Amino acid sequence: MHRNFLKTDQLTVAFGGIVALSNVTLSIAEGRTTAILGPNGAGKTTLFNAIAGAVRPTGGRVFFQGADITKASPSRRCHSGIARTFQITQPFSGLSVRENVMVPLAAGGMSMKQAREEASTYIDFVGLNAKAEDPARVLSTGQRKRLELARALSTHPKLLLLDEVTGGVDRPSIPELLNVIRRLREERNITIVVVEHNMEVLLGLADDAFFLNRGEVIVEGSIAEVADHETVRRIYLGDADAAA
Ligand SMILES: Nc1ncnc2c1ncn2[C@@H]1O[C@H](COP(=O)(O)OP(=O)(O)OP(=O)(O)O)[C@@H](O)[C@H]1O
Ligand SMILES: [Mg+2]
Numbered sequence: 480m481h482r483n484f485l486k487t488d489q490l491t492v493a494f495g496g497i498v499a500l501s502n503v504t505l506s507i508a509e510g511r512t513t514a515i516l517g518p519n520g521a522g523k524t525t526l527f528n529a530i531a532g533a534v535r536p537t538g539g540r541v542f543f544q545g546a547d548i549t550k551a552s553p554s555r556r557c558h559s560g561i562a563r564t565f566q567i568t569q570p571f572s573g574l575s576v577r578e579n580v581m582v583p584l585a586a587g588g589m590s591m592k593q594a595r596e597e598a599s600t601y602i603d604f605v606g607l608n609a610k611a612e613d614p615a616r617v618l619s620t621g622q623r624k625r626l627e628l629a630r631a632l633s634t635h636p637k638l639l640l641l642d643e644v645t646g647g648v649d650r651p652s653i654p655e656l657l658n659v660i661r662r663l664r665e666e667r668n669i670t671i672v673v674v675e676h677n678m679e680v681l682l683g684l685a686d687d688a689f690f691l692n693r694g695e696v697i698v699e700g701s702i703a704e705v706a707d708h709e710t711v712r713r714i715y716l717g718d719a720d721a722a723a
Pocket of ligand 2: 523524525566
């Protein structure tokens with residue numbers, strides 16, 4: 480197991496006067512599921528953006544499998560095995576589920592026939608077979624999240640960044656979604672990093688956790704340790720006992 484599968488070293492991202500990430504140093508271990516926690520505006524999405532290459536850091540470095548990728552383009556990072564999903568899902572709403580998964584494959588140079596076959600594998604994996612010919616706009620939030628996972632899978636990721644994984648998903652649909660995420664790791668050997676607010680979900684999904692506040696990592700450890708940490712409970716959960 481690679482302990483520093485993904486590593487950030489003193490990563491800083493500023494937007495004008497706003498410091499969204501400040502000297503963030505963290506390591507993500509291979510084959511594990513790591514949670515990124517923190518209140519609104521803590522810098523969680525910015526961290527994903529900096530890892531995926533969507534924003535350029537003001538300072539610090541990002542390493543993936545030992546290689547410095549700080550200056551690599553988003554597409555090069557994607558080729559090297561980093562994929563992500565978005566806090567707000569953005570499928571092509573008029574295209575079918577199948578076409579949504581086929582588009583990136585065909586754009587990558589695959590024949591339509593091949594893209595269709597390969598798309599089927601991913602649609603099957605995320606359990607959207609029954610919806611494959613429906614337009615993406617009719618999907619529920621949980622189904623849209625699974626469509627995003629299918630699209631991410633099509634890039635053959637080694638590391639998958641999932642932003643607000645159960646955000647907006649109705650409660651009864653959550654277990655099915657979590658099951659898909661667990662299988663990504665177990666059956667596809669994908670290292671997962673999740674941003675998620677629901678602590679109950681995290682305790683059943685994540686191994687390790689980092690708690691961000693105002694752009695800084697302030698607590699790290701196992702998910703159980705972080706969830707139980709006094710500072711985390713005070714800032715994040717508004718825990719009356721911890722605040723007392
Ligand atoms: N493109 C941008 N331009 C200017 N400021 C930004 C930009 N992206 C993020 N920020 C600011 O950086 C800070 C961190 O934002 P970020 O979206 O990373 O937080 P977050 O932890 O993902 O929050 P949430 O839980 O609400 O999704 C916030 O103050 C935000 O307003
Ligand atoms: Mg966010």
